[in-house]
Amino acid sequence: MYFPLKYLIKWNYLSVVHVFILIFDIHIILGAVQVFYSCINGLDISLTVTGSFRHSGIFSIYLASFLPIRLNMTKSKLDSIFSWNIFVLLLVLLLVLSTHSRTGLFLYIINLIFLFYTYIRSFYFKSSYKAILLTMTIIFSTVLITTLIYLKIPSALGRLFIWQNSFEMFCQKPIFGWGFGGFEKSYLNQQAIYFKNNLSSDSYKYKIVAEGVSSPFNEYLKILVEYGIIGVVCLTIAFKIIWKFSRNIRNKKEYSFLSP
Structure with missing residues (x-):
């Protein structure tokens, strides 16, 4: 991916944005198809509308987070109230509501405030x-x-429970972490240790989320668990590169990963 993106940035930096917008539009279409398929087959929409992700909540957060970029690229071209922008707003709202994701809905509302x-x-x-x-x-x-x-109070408590166990995993391997996919492979073992050491009646309220945990529902925490402090440092450097890239675009300079 490095060389194609590097070429696109050098040729026309907006083309990179258009690539990600195309991916976003494909996800919207895929999500709409999944809603339709779930309705005609009587499936639980909140579990089946996932886009290309494996979790409906993550899909919802992705849609809500990328929405301002998608609308910003077309706002100067389509100003009618019946424009594509309004259609995208309503369709994304439908998909976010169908996932039953509280975080996705909250981000959607925040982005609406930002847009208007x-x-x-x-x-x-x-x-x-x-x-x-x-x-x-x-x-x-x-x-x-x-x-x-x-x-969804049980879900909120379960999220805090997963974060607590995830932090315990980080404390066990703080420097290099558990490696790629380490969270999914090792989390249930960590959770089992918690239940073994906490046999009080309060621990049973967490058993509703005790199965099928493949993500800590926090990407930064996942990076911390799987890649440790080294991964966080690399992520910080990546953010610095992105910030530098945006600054150079505003100054209309040619961007280079190696420039000072």
């Missing part, structure tokens, strides 16, 4: 009821966060 921030800000400063609007915003935000937490 200019209009929201203008409306707020032109309004004569700023205090009322601010109070309503605080109340809405509190109700939304509370609802998302208590909507």
Whole structure:
């Protein structure tokens, strides 16, 4: 992937963005097909709408996270309210809701605020009821966060339980981690150790999430577990390269991984 992307960046950096947008559009179509297939076959949509990912929650987060980039590339071309942008917004919302992912829905709402921030800000400063609007915003935000937490309280507790065990795995091999795929191979053993050492009645509430755990539901934590501190350092360097790349684009300079 390095050389094709390097060539595309040198030829036209926007072409790289278009490649990822094409992948995003394919995922939207794939997700819509999975929704239709699940409906006509009576399957649980929240489990079957996964795109090319193995987990519906991860798929939902991917859609919500990439949405601003997708819309930003077409906002200057299609300004009608019935444009492709509106269609993408509604379709992604449908897919996010179908996955029952709280994180995906939260990210979707945050991105909506980000996308329409200019209009929201203008409306707020032109309004004569700023205090009322601010109070309503605080109340809405509190109700939304509370609802998302208590909507699936066993899942929320299970997520914290998985994070706790994942951190224990990191502490066992903090430098180099457990290696590629190490989380999926070793997590259940770590979980079994927890249940063996904690036989109280409180531990049984976590057994609802005790099977089929293949991800810690946190990519940074997964990197920490599988690649240790070395992996985190490499990730930091990668973020620095991406930031440098974006800075050079703004300054209209030719980008190089080796430039100072």
